[in-house]
Amino acid sequence: MRSITRRDFLKLGAASTALLAVESQLSPIARAVELVDGGRSVNRTSGLPRSFLPSTCTQCPAGCGIIGYVEESRLVKIGGNTKHISNGSSLCARGQAGINALYDPDRILVPLKRTGTRGENASWKPISWDAAYAEIADHMSSIRANPSQFVYLTDDLENDGLGRRFAHAFGSANALGAAGVYDANKRVATRLTWGAAGDMPDVANSKYILVFGANPLESHPQFVGFAQRLINGMQNNQAKLVVFDTRLNNTSARANEFYYVNPGTFALVALSMANVIMQEGLYNRNFVEQWTNVSPQQLAQSLAQYTPERAQAETGVPAAVIRRIASEFASTFPATTVSDSMISNHVNGTQTERAVMLLNILTGNIDNRGGLCLPRQYNVADAQPAPPAPAPSGLAQPANLPLASLQAVAESLPLLKDRQKYPVGVLMTRGFNPVYSNPDNAAVADTLKDETIIPYHVAVSPFMTETAALADIILPETTYLEDWNIEVRPSPEQVPFVALRQPVVPPLESSKSFFDISTDLAKRVGGGMEQYFAFKSVEDYLKARIASVSGLAAAGGLDYLKQHGVWYDPKSKPNYGSFAAGGFATPSGKLEVASARISGLGFPAMPAYEPITAFTNLEEKDLVLTIFDTAIQTDAKTANCMWLDEIQHNNPLWINPDTASKLGIKDGDKVKILRSNKTNAEAKERSVETTALLSDGLHPKVVALANGCGHTGYGSIAQGEQTPKDKIEKVLQNPNTELVWWGEKDGIGVNAKQIVPKAVDPIGGGQAWGDVVVNVAKI
C-alpha cells in the first residue's frame, strides 16, 4: 500500500471537512455520534442481568404466548410464556426460531423504490420515509373519489385490525384476508350449522377422539396448546384415538387405530357411521329432538343411502370397522371428532365437515365437557371512533360465493383481471405472499406484474418475498417481535383470553411498525380518514381496543397485558352448554343439520356425500396429490429462518413402494410430477420435479408433498444458497449461509402450489388443495 505523507493527509482531511460542511445538513449520519460527559463502565463479560418481556408469536396462526429474553438490547432467546392459557411454557421450533427472522441479514431495513420494470429486471433504490409516504399518498389521493379502487391484502384479517381500519377509513371494503385459501370451508360449515365460525374439540377431557384428515400433533390452528391437550386426554382419560387419513402422519402413528381412506371420500365414512348410529338406535334422541332442526325420522331417512357396505366399496374402510367404530363412538361419552384441512380442502369440503360434525350432534357431544365445543374467544371490537364499514364489494364477497362471507383471496385475486368491473388504483400487500401461497401462483404473478391491472403496488414487508419483489415501493415493516397488537384465538382450555403482542426489542434501523405506517399515511392522505388515526400513541390505540373486554380494565388493562402478556378471567370456568340459555346463533336457534341456506344454492340441505368428479375415473397411472403441513415450516412465512431450514429444507415426494415399483421408481430417484388434465381440463399443463421418498405410510393412490419449500425469493436461506469458498464472494452472502449444507446436496424442494389450479368448493369458497390428479414419472 502506498504510504501517505503527513502533508497530503492533512490536505485531504481538510478538504473532506470542507466538502461535508456543504452537504452535512442533508446527511443522515453527520454528528450521529457525539461525545457526552462521563463515560460509564460496561460489564463486557456474560452473565449480565437479562430483561424478560411477554409477547405473542405469529410464526404460525396459533398465536402462542412467548417470553423474549433480552440481554444488552439483544434478543437472545424466545421461550413459552408459562402464564399463557393456551401453550404455557411450551413452544415449537418455529416460535424459537423467531430470532432468525428478527436478526435476518436479508431483512429490508429502509424503504425501497423500484427502478426499472416490474418483475425480473427490477432494481431498487432507497428513499426516505417522507418521500415514500408522499408518493403513496399521491397515488391514494388520485383514487379518493373511487375509494374501492384501494385493495388491501393481508394474512389474518381477524387479527389485522389496523389494516381493515385503514381500508375502511379510506372508504374501501376491499380488505381481504388469506383465510379463504386455508380454512374457509370449515368456517362456513360450522357457521351454517351452529352459528359460530370454527370449533374447538375439548380433547383434554374426552374419552374417544375420532380424527378425520387432521394431524394435530404436527399441525393445527392452535398447534402447541391443542397437541398438549390431546396427549393429556390420551394419558389422563385413556381416551381412544382413531384416525382416518390418506397418509400415516405423526398423529396416526400415535393412534390406537388408523385407517386409510380413499381421497375425497371422508364424508362417506362419517355419514355411514351416522347411519349406523341411527339404525342401531345409539343416538341421543332427546338432544336431537330438542336441539336440531330435523327429526330423527328425517335423519334416518336421509342417511339410509350411506350403508357401511357402500362406504367400504367407495372409501376402502371395511364395513365391519365402520360399524364397530360408530358403535364405540356413540357409546363412549364424552367423545369428539377432530377434523382439518385434509377433509376440508376439497370441492366437497363444506359438506364433509358438516358430515363429521353430525357425528357429534347425533351423540349429544356438542359444547359439552370432552365434546366438540364452540370456539371461545373474545370479540375485541375496533377502537372507537371506528370508521363505518363501506358497502360490501364484489371482491370481498364474490357473487358466486354468497356464503363465503369473508376472506376469499383465492377467488378474489383472479377477479382483478376484469378491469372494467374491478378496477384497482392502489394495491397494498402486507404479511401475505400470494405469489408463493396462492393456487396457480404463476397466474397471480402475471396479474401483479401487469401494470394495466395493478397500476401501483405498495408492499409492506420486512423481506423481499416473491410478492414484494413485484411491488413499486416496499415499506420495511418491523417483524412481529418489534410490534404491537391485540391477539385473540379460540381457547383450547375453553376459557377465552386476550393476548398482547409487544416489542421485545425496538424496531431495527429505520423499520417501522404498521401502526406508525398506517397513521402517517392516513394523515398524508387526509380527506377525513385521519380522524380514525388520531391516537397519540400505539398504546392509546390498544387501550381503546381492549376497552370492550369486560373485566380486563379492572385487572389493570394494558399495563396488566404488558406485564403478563395474556389476560383471562381467573374466576372463569368453561361455560359448557352455553347454548342452553339462548340457543345457537342460527336463524332457527338450533343446530341447523338441514341448512336452508345451502339448499337455497341448489345443494342438498342435509350433510351429504358428493363424489369429487376428478377422482371418479382414475386410471392406473393417475395419483392424487396431497399437500401437507409440517411442524417446521409455515407456508410462506418461515422459510428464511435458518434453524428451521436445517430441519426441513426440501420436500421429497412421498410415494407408496408398491405404486413406485409399478412406475419403476426407486427411493431417491428424481421424479417429475405432472398435473393430469383430469384435475381441470382448462388449466395449462404444469409440472414440478423433486426426488422420491418411498414410504409404506401412504395410501397407494396418493402421493404427498410437504408445504413451505421451493422459494424463488424471500432470502438466501429459503433459496438454499451456500457460502462460497472465495473470500470476497463470501462477504456478499448472508452469514447464515455458512450453515447451509443442503443447498447443493439436497436442493430446496418445490413449491407444490405451482401445480394446483384455482378451484373452490361452491358452498364454502375454500380452495380445493386436495383435488389435484397427477402423473408421476422417473426422470
Next chain:
Amino acid sequence: MATALIKGEDGQVAELARARAGLHSLLARVFSAAPTAELLKGVKDPEVLSSLAACGIAFDEEFLSGGVEEQIRELAAEFTRLFIGPGPHIAPFESVFVRSPGEYQPRLWGGATVAVAGFYEEAGLRFHGSQIPDHLGLEFEAMAALARAEAESRESGDREEAGRLLELERRFCREHLLRWAPDLCLAVERETTSGFYRGMAALARTLVMMPGEEDSII
C-alpha cells in the same frame, strides 16, 4: 503510547486529529446512504481530487466526466444493490463479518454488535436514532467524534484528555474497524460497477489499515 505525539507541537497534532475527523466523517456519510448531488460535486472538486490522488486514490474517468444528476440516480441503485439487497449483498455490519467467542456463526446483531455498543458507552459516546451500533457508517462516525473531541482537547491544552481520546481511537480501530472493514472494502472494490464506490472503498481501506503506532499520523 501517545507521548510521541504530544511531544510535538500541539497545534500540529490537533490539525492531524481534525483531518482524521473530516475523513472519517466523509466515509461515514458515504457508507450510510446514497450520495446527494452536493456530495458528488464536493468529491469532484479539483482540490479534493488532487488531495485524494496524492494519497493514491483515483476515480475512473467515467465517474469524473459523468453528469451528477444521472449519477445520483445510478448510485442510489448501486448503493441498494451493494449494501441492502435483494440478493447477494454486503451487509455493512461488523457482527456479520466477525464471529465473537462462543458464536457458532456470525450474524446480525451478534456479539460484536454488543461489544461495539459497550465501547460507545464506555467511551462516553451516545448515538442518536435507531441504527444498529456496528454499522460501518456509525463506526466511522464514532471515530470522527473521538478525533473531533481530541482536537478540541488539544486546542484547549488538555493533553491528558486528548491522549485518552487518541488511545480510544486507536483501540477502536484495532479492536473493531481493522478486523472487518478491509474485507468489506475489498469486496466493494471488486463487486461495484461504480468508480465512486471503488474509490471510496479504497480510501476507507487505506485509512483503516494505516499503521497506528508511535510516529504515525494516526
